[in-house]
Amino acid sequence: MSQAGLSVPSPAASVASAINDGHIHVLLAASGSIATIKLPLMISALQRHSNVRIRVILTKTAAKFLAGQSPEQPTVESLAALPNVEGVYQDEDEWVESGVRGAQILHINLRRWAHILVIAPLSANTLAKMVHGMSDNLLLDTVRCWDTTGQIDGKRARIIVAPSMNTAMWLHPLTAQQIRVLEEDWGAGNDAGEQGGAAGPGWFEVLKPIEKRLACNDVGVGAMMEWSEIVKVIEKRLGLS
Structure with missing residues (x-):
């Protein structure tokens, strides 16, 4: 690609160039929930750690909540402008290079880059797809190629998810079954690990939703954990003061 006659690296190449930059890397993603609007609050809170760099993945549905529809709804562009954000990625960034051997692949490089x-939020739809191994967007591609053993990238980075959905969805037996997979089959436990490393046998941690009045006006469990509490978990898992 080129811009004003200058060569511009692809998204995948840009990520690759930063894998060994000496910083702590937080890969922050959002799927389709109104709680996506909390992203800038989490990102801004992590600005107090000068060594933390953030890259963001948005699903198509998550991006729909970031169109500046109201004062509380930021834009994708405003996320990208935050000083500790090095990139915001959507599905169209995935395959911008030709599919030839040796070409850079964005979801692989994001996995290599991320310490966590x-x-x-994690939506009910993305939860279901993830548990059943589907990989039809950039976020799911990244989850599906995660180095769950640490034998490929030399580090066991964990995935933390904060579900957000309607109360009836959260209480549905399918959701309970899917959460059991994350916690019991893939679970990492809750102990802090070095740069996100899994402390238990697995690599997943679930931050359970809370009870409140939801955007749809239902009252019950299903709202994403308070963004400030999610930040505290990130800081603890990464060993940040």
Whole structure:
């Protein structure tokens, strides 16, 4: 690609160039929930750690909540402008290079770059797809190629998810079954690990939703954990003061 006659690296190449930059890397993702509007608050809170760099993945539905529809709804552009954000990625950034051998692949490079992946919010749809191994967008591609053993990238980074959905969705037996997979089959436990490393046998941590009045006016469990509490978990898992 080129811009004003200058060569511009692809998204995947840009990520690759920063893998060994000496910083702590938080890969922050959002799927389709109104709680996506909390992203800038989490990002801004992490600005107090000068060594933290953030890259963001948005699903198509998550991006729909970031169109400046109201004063509380930021824009994708405003996320990208925050000083500790090095990139905001959507599905169209995935395959911008030709599919030839040796070409850079964005979801692989994001996995290599990340010391932790935090999906906040995690929608019911993305939860279901993730548990069943589907990979039909950039976020799910990244989850599906995660180095769950640490034998490929030399680090066992964990994935933290903060579900956000309607109360009836959260109480549905399918949701309970899917959460059991994350906690019991893939679970990492709750102990802090070095740069997001899994402390238990797995690599997943679930931050359970809270009870409140939801955007749809239902009252019950299903709202994403308070953004400030999610930040505290990120800081603890990464060993940040």
